Amino acid sequence: MISETLALTGRALRKWIRNPAAVLPGFFIALFYVALLGSSFNPTKVVPPGTPPQIANAILAQTFGGAPNYITYLTPGVICIILVFNMAFGGIDLVLDRQLGYLGTLLTAPIPRSAIYLSGVAQNLAKVLLLAVLTFLVALAIPNGLELPGTFNIIDFLGVFLGFTLLGLGLSFVFTALALAVRSIDSLVAIVNFLTLPMTFTSNTFFPLDVFPDWLKSVAEVNPITKANEAARLLVVNGTLSAAQTTTYAYDILYLVAFTAALGILGYLAARRALRPE
Amino acid sequence: MSKIIEAEGLTKVYKGKVKAVDHISFSVNEGEVFGFLGPNGAGKTTTIKMLNTLASITEGRASVAGYDVMRSPGDVRDSIGVVPQEFTADDELSGLENMVLMARLHHIRIGTAKSKSKDLMQLVDLSDAANRKVRTYSGGMRRRLQLVMGLLHEPKVLFLDEPTLGLDVQTRSKMWDYIKGLNRNRGLTVFMTTHYLEEADSLCDRVAIIDRGTIKVSGSPAQLKETVGGDIVTITLSDGTEDLTGFFETIEGVKEVTRTGSVYRIKLPKTEKSLPAIVEGLVRKQLQIKEISFTKPTLDQVFLEVTGKSMRDEGAPTTDSGWENIKMQRVSGN
Numbered sequence: 001m002i003s004e005t006l007a008l009t010g011r012a013l014r015k016w017i018r019n020p021a022a023v024l025p026g027f028f029i030a031l032f033y034v035a036l037l038g039s040s041f042n043p044t045k046v047v048p049p050g051t052p053p054q055i056a057n058a059i060l061a062q063t064f065g066g067a068p069n070y071i072t073y074l075t076p077g078v079i080c081i082i083l084v085f086n087m088a089f090g091g092i093d094l095v096l097d098r099q100l101g102y103l104g105t106l107l108t109a110p111i112p113r114s115a116i117y118l119s120g121v122a123q124n125l126a127k128v129l130l131l132a133v134l135t136f137l138v139a140l141a142i143p144n145g146l147e148l149p150g151t152f153n154i155i156d157f158l159g160v161f162l163g164f165t166l167l168g169l170g171l172s173f174v175f176t177a178l179a180l181a182v183r184s185i186d187s188l189v190a191i192v193n194f195l196t197l198p199m200t201f202t203s204n205t206f207f208p209l210d211v212f213p214d215w216l217k218s219v220a221e222v223n224p225i226t227k228a229n230e231a232a233r234l235l236v237v238n239g240t241l242s243a244a245q246t247t248t249y250a251y252d253i254l255y256l257v258a259f260t261a262a263l264g265i266l267g268y269l270a271a272r273r274a275l276r277p278e
Numbered sequence: 279m280s281k282i283i284e285a286e287g288l289t290k291v292y293k294g295k296v297k298a299v300d301h302i303s304f305s306v307n308e309g310e311v312f313g314f315l316g317p318n319g320a321g322k323t324t325t326i327k328m329l330n331t332l333a334s335i336t337e338g339r340a341s342v343a344g345y346d347v348m349r350s351p352g353d354v355r356d357s358i359g360v361v362p363q364e365f366t367a368d369d370e371l372s373g374l375e376n377m378v379l380m381a382r383l384h385h386i387r388i389g390t391a392k393s394k395s396k397d398l399m400q401l402v403d404l405s406d407a408a409n410r411k412v413r414t415y416s417g418g419m420r421r422r423l424q425l426v427m428g429l430l431h432e433p434k435v436l437f438l439d440e441p442t443l444g445l446d447v448q449t450r451s452k453m454w455d456y457i458k459g460l461n462r463n464r465g466l467t468v469f470m471t472t473h474y475l476e477e478a479d480s481l482c483d484r485v486a487i488i489d490r491g492t493i494k495v496s497g498s499p500a501q502l503k504e505t506v507g508g509d510i511v512t513i514t515l516s517d518g519t520e521d522l523t524g525f526f527e528t529i530e531g532v533k534e535v536t537r538t539g540s541v542y543r544i545k546l547p548k549t550e551k552s553l554p555a556i557v558e559g560l561v562r563k564q565l566q567i568k569e570i571s572f573t574k575p576t577l578d579q580v581f582l583e584v585t586g587k588s589m590r591d592e593g594a595p596t597t598d599s600g601w602e603n604i605k606m607q608r609v610s611g612n
Binding site for chain 1: 327330331332333334351352355356358360362363364365366368370371375379380382383384385427431
């Protein structure tokens with residue numbers, strides 16, 4: 001099963017890399033979010049002029065979790081947006097495979113059905129993670145962009161992406177199964193639009209939960225996107241975590257593990273159903 | 279001769295309503311080219327899908343290469359090569375990359391996969407185009423590529439669904455040569471569907487004519503044509519005033535005469551014996567023959583006899599539009 005999964009994933013990624021038109025839009029969307037949306041909001045302007053610096057800093061620290069600027073706060077959120085949207089639309093290739101008969105060819109080959117599903121999951125995850133890393137690097141590269149603490153190291157970087165990877169994997173489980181189940185790109189786009197925007201807006205992607213009304217806050221607190229953002233921001237803002245922060249981080253990661261495992265089971269069952277003989 | 283495909287009472291009902299295939303039974307012998315012949319929508323592709331494990335069987339049973347299709351789908355997939363109607367090779371990969379990927383999906387080691395792919399591509403004259411992206415291939419090249427993509431794992435049975443759909447006449451006959459070669463030189467059993475009657479006639483050892491989900495008749499093309507009852511001789515006389523139907527019927531061997539003005543269509547089981555007698559009689563009567571022609575019976579006539587309609591009237595799409603459809607899909611999809 002592994003060799004077939006790798007062969008199919010390799011095919012998809014080779015096609016993707018060879019086609020700049022497929023890679024570039026995701027990259028530019030990330031760039032626009034970080035550079036334009038990130039720059040559009042300067043939190044220091046919210047503090048009334050004449051406020052003593054100590055109080056001003058305390059206000060800012062509380063609002064954006066101590067992030068030195070909005071881009072630093074926003075970057076993990078943008079990575080989540082990139083994950084969610086590219087993952088959702090990555091399924092288009094799979095719908096096309098069905099429409100063009102390629103899936104039929106795979107189904108008559110002696111390969112486990114699960115390899116077809118898992119290669120879809122893997123190819124979607126690989127694509128979005130590459131874009132996510134690019135987003136991170138873009139945010140670092142632009143002037144007045146992502147400001148990392150001095151102690152931030154490769155372990156912290158991996159810590160940031162552990163949460164994103166778990167979130168991406170969970171989403172890939174679901175959206176890959178969805179893409180195998182639907183028969184047309186139109187229906188995929190409709191479902192994806194219905195799901196992705198509420199998923200993003202009911203999270204701490206753009207604003208901290210503290211400013212949310214209570215009803216929205218209670219929804220956002222269980223949203224896995226919130227957990228991935230929280231875990232990433234802890235490391236991006238602080239570098240070295242305090243004991244309390246480590247507990248929060250560990251709780252977020254565990255939450256994402258459970259979320260991903262649940263969606264894995266759900267996606268597997270849905271995919272098995274979708275790949276049954278017609 | 280052992281039977282490599284067997285179907286008994288095979289039935290497919292889609293969504294509880296549309297009966298695409300209705301209790302068909304047939305068998306295919308090892309090493310033969312078996313053709314499923316019928317107009318569009320007759321149930322050909324559905325039958326192939328059931329035998330290929332792509333569609334479930336509503337009723338009845340089928341076995342391929344000794345394995346029950348429903349109970350051992352994995353073993354069936356191991357034993358078959360499938361060349362679908364659509365162009366399914368990946369446009370963005372080269373022909374060789376498509377082949378190697380397919381080989382890996384059939385558990386062929388990478389080293390062997392490459393050399394085997396190259397050999398097979400040479401067999402269908404694709405060596406020069408091996409490293410080109412498939413999107414640059416012509417329709418005929420795509421069909422050839424798909425043909426050999428189905429052969430990498432040396433299947434016992436090769437399923438070809440409309441293997442020449444959308445090809446021009448020359449490319450089509452070249453394709454026939456490849457298929458014949460595979461059958462003769464490698465003893466490969468071929469199960470193919472087609473709505474081209476001359477294709478079935480030229481390629482198949484045996485055919486089954488399927489219409490509206492049921493098999494109307496089956497046998498070798500020669501046997502089926504024999505059932506039509508002989509050749510058709512058409513005689514046009516200069517003068518059409520006199521009705522000569524009675525005269526023609528007195529001649530030995532004449533089976534059926536129909537007259538349209540001065541044109542007579544005569545069915546003859548043995549043209550070489552009866553035709554001289556007809557001509558001699560006409561000369562004796564001092565009647566002038568304007569034109570005389572005869573046709574051997576065709577599968578189209580067989581189809582006409584068993585279904586009551588001509589396959590040509592069935593609105594089989596022109597090959598060009600079929601190709602355009604597929605092409606359009608690809609373009610809009612990319």
